[in-house]
Amino acid sequence: MQRGNIFDYKNYLYFKLAVVMILLAFAAFMLFEPAVGHYGGSWIGYGLGVISAVMVLWMAWYGVRKRRYRSAGTTQGWLSAHIYLGTALTVIVTLHSGFHFGFNIHTLAYGLLLVVVVSGFFGNYTYMIYPRQMTENMGEDSLDGLLLRIAEADKLARQIALLMPDDINDIVTHACRSTFIGVGLLEQLRGFQPNCPSALAVQKLTTMGNHLSTDQRKLHRELYSIMVRRQSLVKRARQDLMYRSRLGFWLYFHVPFAVALLVAMTAHIIAVFFYW
Amino acid sequence: MIHCLLIKITTNSRNLPVRSYHTLTAEELTFGRGAECTVHLPDPRIAMHHAVIKRMNDGQLHLVSINGELEVDEAIQQTIALTQGQQIMIGPYQLTIEAAPPDVDIAASLTLVQRLPDDFQDLKSRTHDPLPNSSSFKRKLSAWMAGLIAVIFLALPLAQNFIPQLRAAMTDLPFGFDRVWSPGQFSNAHLHFSSQCINCHQSPTSRVADKACIKCHTDTAPHVADKSLQVRAFKTARLSSGGMRCAQCHREHKAPYPLVRQDNGMCIKCHGNIKAVNPNTALPNIHDFDKDHPGFKLTFKTNAEKTQFDRIPQTDKARLVEKSGLKFPHSQHVGLVQGPGGMWDVHELACTSCHRQEGKELRFKQLSFKRDCQSCHAKELDIGPPDAKLHLPHGEEDSVFNALKVYAPKQLLEYSETLKSDDGCGYCHDIVAAKKGDKLPWRVAPVGINQDWFSKAHFNHASHRTQKCQSCHQVDHSDTSADVAMPDRKSCLLCHSGNNPKYKRITSSCMSCHDFHNSHAKLLTGEVNATEDAALDIVKAPQK
DSSP states (O other): OOSSOSTTTTTTHHHHHHHHHHHHHHHHHHHOOOTTOOOTTSHHHHHHHHHHHHHHHHHHHHHHHTTOSSSSSOHHHHHHHHHHHHHHHHHHHHHHHTTOOOSSHHHHHHHHHHHHHHHHHHHHHHHHHHHHHHHHHHTTOOHHHHHHHHHHHHHHHHHHHTTSOHHHHHHHHHHHHHOOBSOSHHHHHHTSOTTOHHHHHHHHHTTSOTTOOHHHHHHHHHHHHHHHHHHHHHHHHHHHHHHHHHHHHTHHHHHHHHHHHHHHHHHHHHHHHHTO | OEEEEEEEEEEOTTSOEEEEEEEEEESSEEEESSTTSSEEOOOTTSOTTOEEEEEOTTSOEEEEESSSOEEETTEEESEEEOOTTOEEEETTEEEEEEOOOTTSSEEEEEEEOSOOOOHHHHHHHTBOOSSTTHHHHHHHHHHHHHHHHHIIIIIHHHHHHHOHHHHHHTTTSSOOGGGGGOOSBOOGGGGGGTTOGGGTOOSTTSOOOHHHHTTTOTTOOOSSSSHHHHHHHHHHSOTTTTSOOHHHHBOOSOBTSOSBOOSSHHHHHHHTTHHHHOTTOOOOOOSOTTTTOOOOEEEEEOSTTSOOEEEEETTOGGGOOOOOSBOOOGGGGSEEEEETTEEEEEEEEOHHHHSOEETTTTEEOOOOIIIIITTTSOSEEEESOGGGOEEEESSOHHHHHHHHHHHOSTTHHHHHHHHHSTTTGGGTBOEEEOOTTOSSSEEEOOOOOOOOSOTTSOOOGGGGTTSOGGGTOOOTTOOSTTOOOOOOHHHHHTTBOSSSOBTTBBOOOHHHHOOSTTTTTTTOSSOOOSTTOGGGTSSOOOOO
């Protein structure tokens, strides 16, 4: 277990704080039930709502805070609090709603909050899982290093293929020139190219060595081993891009939905007090 | 045999063209990647045996494709007749037919015009960064979502409020822009005008005022009969909002929950410490029916016209005397009783034989001699000796005395006394002395059976139809009609509890028995019209 990470920051300080907040909110929810059932406009509802609104603003401020070098507290501490208190916030907001949902601004704001929190959970998960897998995948290599080795393999494979029959040469040339690494968002996230020419080349080369001359057979074996090595390099490069894109992809939801949440929350508060 | 001068044009280190001359003599000149080809072209884009120059039957030299493609002016051709000045693309190479010296058949120059790109740079161009343009994408998505939400959920509803023309134009639409603000479903009663929030939310940033409610609910009665007390009570009921509003009890946007609050909180706010509202009140403090609700008071009508009332606590047994004007022992009218036919005519009487139910709340019809008594009791009184019997029908005293005057004027006094006794009218009726100036010597006391004992509460017999009558009204051993057989609070508490449920006892709130608005209606003689009286605090403008 890695020590001193965002989860056990200061001996789980913010985890404990979040648990206490959730327990307090639940206790208040249980003890002070309004006569007409729980809803956002009861005193307990207003209380939970004010706490939630302040917490949302504070969570959003993290986005500003982390871009600053000088501020109170460490960024690690802020992130730890951001994660744990954000989870507590979800519970408090749900209690604030009193479990009343409908097609309106209030439920929209709640839904946006859920998207933000769930995407945050996914982000959390990616940062727990992927960095280790990235290291396992890349070892000491960098992506450029991998590309360089693929390019060398390309060159070597093409030189050997010059001496091979046309069909083999075509396949190798096609594999070298039509292999894309992480082109398109979907390919990046999935980590592979559908009908990848490199994989096809390896697959086809196994069945194409039958009617070759003795010299060519030797070359074919060499070519095949180069292409297999090359394919594994391509795969690793794609995996690396996959991890890196997945590490950032959740922010496609987390950030825009957080902005939308701030607007929806403003509309929610204005609506509530405009038609009091 | 073809004699060919092939000029290979390459570039040197300073990127200048270098021409090298080769003379080739062969039957056919083959071009290809293969080492056995006459012109060896080591490029992966060239086929092993790409093309061949050969002499056709007419003696002309042609370039013929074998496995590769030949292009002239970007058009793929299979066979090309070679003429001077022609430029042909063999894969990435350009073959230019030049002027042939006298001792050769053809002269051609060959240049690699489309070099293979650098492998690494080429691969880099086919490798994209993770999540390209993510910042601008996130910015755009944020802006769009924020903008849409701001317009639909904030700007349009506000515009509808602040632009009267827009509001007027939208009046008849099934939904207004501000409908997206509605926090919950409407009750069925208010659904028909719920399309326009402004019907109830008449002034922005203020709570819904009572004037919005009494636009329709014009006959709502005040809670307290004394108007000045009503004003005083409900201003102190809630200090924060400056006065009690309809909406504090009637909560809209909560369907399918009931529109009216079902709890006791609001009631207890005043009745829990009633002296704070009215120091002169005789009412006790009440929090819970189970705990500190006082014993019931029964309403007795105290004057002959039944317009004056007295409310007597059930504990005051001495005063609990029903003055119905009848002598009716319940004990003799329950179970198996003899009818007029003697022992051969036995009837089983139930409560409902006389107390006939009516209406969905199962209230009771007024008792009537004709319907409820006559089936067993004779409708005529026989009076006098057996040979001169008079048959006097049941009816008004005046008619009876008139009959006596006509048929037995001599025995009038005697018969009058008989009728007065328990052998006559006095058998069932109380007899009262005649007033001064009355032409009759006595009269039958007016019959008035109390119909409404609990005038400040409502009781629904229909809700209690699973119970036996005797479980609340113990009349089996009642020998006189002066007995009052109304259940007391303790007997209610056998099945009912207070604010909280108890084992085998039903939760009963204030509203289970009492009405807020009409709590005194049954006792009030004059009608009170709440809406016309601003002093009742109902039409008062809300305070912030």
